[in-house]
Amino acid sequence: MENKLPITRLSKFLSNDDFDLNVQMGTEYLHGDLNMKLVLYRVDTTRTTTDDVYGEVGKDQIKYFPPIEFNALVKIDAPTNKSYKAGLVRFNEPGNITVSVYIKHLQELGVDIKYGDYIGYPESEERVRFYQVTNDGKVVSDGKHNMFGYKPFYRTITCAPAQETEFRGV
């Protein structure tokens, strides 16, 4: 078992109890009031059959662990109008999604969100849009992700929209 190093900095202003209280209040707001739910599809790298040379997968060939619902703060960028070829073959690229999730929430669920995993976000009652994690936000050592410089309390995860031929949750 690894040794744990107690965090004693800022103890005159913010104790571990204060930290937990703040996280608890934020969680109540995020989970209780906002209640934004997403579904995490963790890729099962051992069961997914990949190309021998390039390591790529075909349509619907990605295998994943049982999906897990989690709560997070969601921000979706505006879609952009693009073209594949100098103005021809236009496509409307959906915006990336930025997910802010409490670290404690992930620990309670016993999951980790990794680069390459997929996240489903129910855009409407009829449609779930899938995104692939392009930045799993594991590095949280910056001041933004640390509560007053005490210790990290959430992760920011960036995801790009997934092609239907790439992943569609089946």
Next chain:
Amino acid sequence: MGIPKRKNNIDVYNSNKDMYSAPVRRQELLDRITKSDSYLPDSILHDDLDLGMLDFIKENFKIVSDGEQIPIIPKILTIQRWAELENSWEFVDEDRNIKLPFIAIVRQPDVQPGTNPVTQRTIPDRDTFFYASVPTWNGTQVGADIYRIPQPVAVDITFEVTIVCTKFRELNKFNQKVLQKFSSRQAYTTVKGHYIPIILDSVNDTTPLDTIDGRRYYIQNYKFTMLGFLIDSDDFEIKPAISRFFLLNEFAREGAPRKKYLNNTVDVTIVTFPADGLQTSFSVGESVGILFNVSVNGLMQERDTDYYHIAYTSKVSFDTPPLDGSTVTISYYKGRNNILLDNYGKILQVATEYFEYDGSTLIFQVNNAINSVVSVDINGLQEEEGSGYDIDGIRGIKLLGTPFIGSRIGVTYLY
């Protein structure tokens, strides 16, 4: 050192010469070109060549990935948005975006002058040349029509075939197909029976590899040049060939004198010359005894004003050359003096008198008894006897039409 033995029994067409000989093959190609209707080839214009390229891509670049053929956008993409939508609706996702992978064909809008050496400029000015002689039958006669067409116009059309996909193996398959097809640098498509060469120019990759947080895909462009040619049926000529031959020879000398007879007693010679716009002097080839009048396109000319003539010479000269295409007419009595004799030896005199029409009468009396009228003109425009005037009595000239009041009537006559 011995000379290498030559192999001189090569059978190019295998053993079946009838089937593969060049004339038979040419006829086969000609039949394919003209199979649609008659003996003439169909028009080949830009859209036909584009269609030929589309067919070529669809037929030769079928790639299967994940058990399905990679869709090829069935028409050439242009700038019209609705056309793009209309041609891709079969393979779009819920956002109406084209699903990957797919293959698209884009034609460069500018069509360049052709570089195919077979159809380059060798016959100038769109002249037509013999294409075929086609027999005809009109129910009674067997004839023929001659079909002529101009040389086709060579054009170079550049196409870009783009594959957009998400897997490396799809790129590999497409690349393999293309390079195998163009292993000899060029391949052929068939447009209305004509073989049209296509050359692979280049392959380039425009994959946005620097995309970290965006959607990822591969894009590769294959640039082709079609060495086509244009044939426009509007330029074809069909003319009947000769079915019967009737040969008629006419020998006429330019400026030959034409004789006119006045009452069958006096020989008045009338010579006409075509003017070329440069010539100022006209010679009748013989001495002019009495010059009656000179006209240009029927308009009487005034002596010593419009033209000059030295007595008893053969020439009439103008200050300014009559216009090109005009007809110069000279009426004269030949002789070396001014004695005019009729065919019976009687001496005649020539006189010219002028009258002004005042509206009172159409009959004008000359001073002498008329033997023959040489000419009557109204304001210089010569009139014809019977339709413009008649001789009325011994000295009268009667106009058959009414001129404007104040018109000048000129009468030249013998007496």
